[in-house]
Amino acid sequence: MSDSLIRFKKPPCISSFATVAGRREEEGPLGGRFDIVDSTDRFGKDSWEKSEGEMQRLALERAILKSGIENGDINAVFAGDLLNQCTSSSYGLMSFGIPHFGIYGACSTIAEGLILASVTVSGGIYRKAAAVCSSHYCSAERQFRSPLEYGSQRAPSAQWTVTGSAAFVVSEEETVYEEEKPGEYRVSGCGTGCYITEALPGRIFDSGLTDMTDMGAAMAPAAADTLLRYFAESGREPGDFDIIATGDLGREGSRLLVALTGDRGLELGPRYTDCGTRIYDLSSSDVHSGGSGCACSGLVLAAEFLPRLMSGRIKDILLVATGALMSPASVEQGGTIPGIAHLLHISSEKG
Amino acid sequence: MSDSLIRFKKPPCISSFATVAGRREEEGPLGGRFDIVDSTDRFGKDSWEKSEGEMQRLALERAILKSGIENGDINAVFAGDLLNQCTSSSYGLMSFGIPHFGIYGACSTIAEGLILASVTVSGGIYRKAAAVCSSHYCSAERQFRSPLEYGSQRAPSAQWTVTGSAAFVVSEEETVYEEEKPGEYRVSGCGTGCYITEALPGRIFDSGLTDMTDMGAAMAPAAADTLLRYFAESGREPGDFDIIATGDLGREGSRLLVALTGDRGLELGPRYTDCGTRIYDLSSSDVHSGGSGCACSGLVLAAEFLPRLMSGRIKDILLVATGALMSPASVEQGGTIPGIAHLLHISSEKG
Numbered sequence: 001m002s003d004s005l006i007r008f009k010k011p012p013c014i015s016s017f018a019t020v021a022g023r024r025e026e027e028g029p030l031g032g033r034f035d036i037v038d039s040t041d042r043f044g045k046d047s048w049e050k051s052e053g054e055m056q057r058l059a060l061e062r063a064i065l066k067s068g069i070e071n072g073d074i075n076a077v078f079a080g081d082l083l084n085q086c087t088s089s090s091y092g093l094m095s096f097g098i099p100h101f102g103i104y105g106a107c108s109t110i111a112e113g114l115i116l117a118s119v120t121v122s123g124g125i126y127r128k129a130a131a132v133c134s135s136h137y138c139s140a141e142r143q144f145r146s147p148l149e150y151g152s153q154r155a156p157s158a159q160w161t162v163t164g165s166a167a168f169v170v171s172e173e174e175t176v177y178e179e180e181k182p183g184e185y186r187v188s189g190c191g192t193g194c195y196i197t198e199a200l201p202g203r204i205f206d207s208g209l210t211d212m213t214d215m216g217a218a219m220a221p222a223a224a225d226t227l228l229r230y231f232a233e234s235g236r237e238p239g240d241f242d243i244i245a246t247g248d249l250g251r252e253g254s255r256l257l258v259a260l261t262g263d264r265g266l267e268l269g270p271r272y273t274d275c276g277t278r279i280y281d282l283s284s285s286d287v288h289s290g291g292s293g294c295a296c297s298g299l300v301l302a303a304e305f306l307p308r309l310m311s312g313r314i315k316d317i318l319l320v321a322t323g324a325l326m327s328p329a330s331v332e333q334g335g336t337i338p339g340i341a342h343l344l345h346i347s348s349e350k351g
Numbered sequence: 352m353s354d355s356l357i358r359f360k361k362p363p364c365i366s367s368f369a370t371v372a373g374r375r376e377e378e379g380p381l382g383g384r385f386d387i388v389d390s391t392d393r394f395g396k397d398s399w400e401k402s403e404g405e406m407q408r409l410a411l412e413r414a415i416l417k418s419g420i421e422n423g424d425i426n427a428v429f430a431g432d433l434l435n436q437c438t439s440s441s442y443g444l445m446s447f448g449i450p451h452f453g454i455y456g457a458c459s460t461i462a463e464g465l466i467l468a469s470v471t472v473s474g475g476i477y478r479k480a481a482a483v484c485s486s487h488y489c490s491a492e493r494q495f496r497s498p499l500e501y502g503s504q505r506a507p508s509a510q511w512t513v514t515g516s517a518a519f520v521v522s523e524e525e526t527v528y529e530e531e532k533p534g535e536y537r538v539s540g541c542g543t544g545c546y547i548t549e550a551l552p553g554r555i556f557d558s559g560l561t562d563m564t565d566m567g568a569a570m571a572p573a574a575a576d577t578l579l580r581y582f583a584e585s586g587r588e589p590g591d592f593d594i595i596a597t598g599d600l601g602r603e604g605s606r607l608l609v610a611l612t613g614d615r616g617l618e619l620g621p622r623y624t625d626c627g628t629r630i631y632d633l634s635s636s637d638v639h640s641g642g643s644g645c646a647c648s649g650l651v652l653a654a655e656f657l658p659r660l661m662s663g664r665i666k667d668i669l670l671v672a673t674g675a676l677m678s679p680a681s682v683e684q685g686g687t688i689p690g691i692a693h694l695l696h697i698s699s700e701k702g
Binding site: 004006047049050075076080082083084085086087090091093094097098099100101102103104105106112115116119120122123124125200201202203204205206325326327328329330333335338340 | 355357398400401426427431433434435436437438441442444445448449450451452453454455456457463466467470471473474475476551552553554555556557676677678679680681684686689691
């Protein structure tokens with residue numbers, strides 16, 4: 001196995017980002033920090049699938065607005081979602097006229113998109129590229145489990161798909177914009193001052209689990225694989241980071257990850273957290289094991305972690321976005337639930 | 352709109368490739384040129400979905416074998432297919448242990464994968480990356496139309512999803528391998544001598560069509576958009592190419608493309624062809640408008656075009672792989688069928 005760690009010689013920066021969220025997310029611990037919220041979760045559309053696409057459109061539109069650029073300044077967009085044939089991305093983003101790379105990493109999609117956007121910008125292929133993801137509780141339930149009208153009961157280990165979308169613009173460091181109005185939030189210089197310095201794409205990891213109501217457990221081994229590879233290849237230690245966050249392992253999956261890495265001598269320690277346990281108040285909001293979905297890690301990164309990095313309170317984030325790569329058909333045919341985990345090191349320093 | 356054309360400063364080369372195909376493909380004009388064929392279309396598996404995943408595994412395994420390398424020498428794989436949640440790629444390729452980027456471009460997937468593999472290799476991120484795609488007539492019918500057992504009738508403009516998989520290994524030019532046994536097919540030097548010199552990712556183009564039995568017409572405007580942008584940005588002319596091939600517009604869509612580009616003053620001329628009209632004998636094989644599916648352009652590129660380039664008979668190929676980005680659910684909800692077309696310039700010269 002050759003090294004797979006990507007160390008960006010010219011770390012690209014996140015020049016702007018934006019978030020769109022639904023009612024339950026706004027009522028959670030991160031309430032008040034999202035750019036756009038619709039308490040009906042509908043976003044003006046007449047189907048949940050269209051609502052999800054509209055969230056992607058709103059998120060990218062707002063991210064572009066914040067960075068003070070125009071659609072045509074973005075050379076390519078990397079976008080994905082959980083729906084069959086990734087239709088939220090295709091329908092949601094087609095009005096921008098930006099060259100489009102469809103991606104699929106299940107709930108790890110935003111990290112896959114940020115890695116590819118960073119690769120193209122760092123390599124001088126593009127000046128700016130965007131990464132966008134979405135998920136919607138109502139479309140995901142219909143897709144993966146059963147329509148909401150059936151009123152199915154949920155297992156305690158089940159997670160709640162996050163309704164939301166996050167969009168990030170990744171740029172060359174040299175980019176500079178001026179503030180148009182004093183006091184209004186505008187990016188300047190490198191944008192947010194958040195650099196993507198390293199990335200490690202995940203391998204597909206199959207631990208033989210088949211329980212679609214316990215996907216945190218199915219994804220934890222993939223997260224452990226990526227973290228163990230990262231620390232072996234990078235030479236860094238968990239103590240080098242202020243936050244080490246998995247995407248959506250939930251309460252059960254997080255505990256399993258800590259056990260799996262601990263068994264291999266990797267102590268993640270108190271800096272370890274899981275986005276799925278941060279986006280909702282697990283004690284009161286009936287979400288069982290926590291949040292999941294492409295938007296889970298996207299929203300927590302954009303609404304909580306990056307603002308802390310920008311404020312100078314923290315310096316280094318390790319995000320390990322996790323995804324479960326099954327489909328309902330594959331599980332019905334007796335297939336296991338393979339997992340994947342893509343890693344990003346985001347820092348306030350260029351490394 | 353900024354320029355989106357990618358001109359590779361260090362054009363990566365295709366160091367090896369392999370194909371897997373089904374019965375109908377083997378009986379067509381390219382019969383005898385595929386590496387692996389199973390006349391039952393099952394590839395030893397008990398569901399069509401598993402058969403499709405197995406084709407991806409066989410194709411990548413053979414491509415790696417041909418290039419004389421090991422799994423671990425490939426730094427990343429870019430893979431996709433048409434099934435819900437891209438499960439053929441995830442299940443088919445997980446045994447390799449190679450870092451995995453899931454992609455979705457519908458039938459344009461192999462071009463998207465080759466672009467991203469080229470970007471990472473050309474930019475010095477990776478030494479080798481692979482691109483893999485698949486489609487299977489039986490799994491696609493069940494996914495997008497209806498199970499075969501229903502015996503649905505097909506419209507004259509409908510296309511036939513190609514059963515097959517194609518895998519390509521993209522490498523830095525410096526790579527050199529020795530022949531292990533005289534007479535056995537092995538790559539050496541740059542591999543095949545086929546360089547990927549330019550790429551143009553597609554934009555999502557919606558022409559408002561809604562007929563799922565005429566997807567060539569839905570995709571033709573996207574192909575026209577990509578070709579018009581390419582010739583405007585590159586400064587080249589159609590006469591600079593020996594082959595200009597779209598992915599799977601079929602008979603109707605190809606005619607529409609020629610009309611659409613002709614109206615804009617771009618005469619593609621006799622060098623224009625469509626992979627969907629080459630993989631089957633349209634006059635006798637009951638495939639109506641021609642082939643489609645991710646494997647369509649992948650198989651024709653690997654089984655027909657690249658061997659002609661390697662033999663010195665032709666020098667420059669422009670491949671415009673086309674995809675229709677709808678899902679059955681989006682169409683049932685009254686959605687249109689947006690198209691996308693990703694372009695590659697493959698040459699025997701480094702540009």
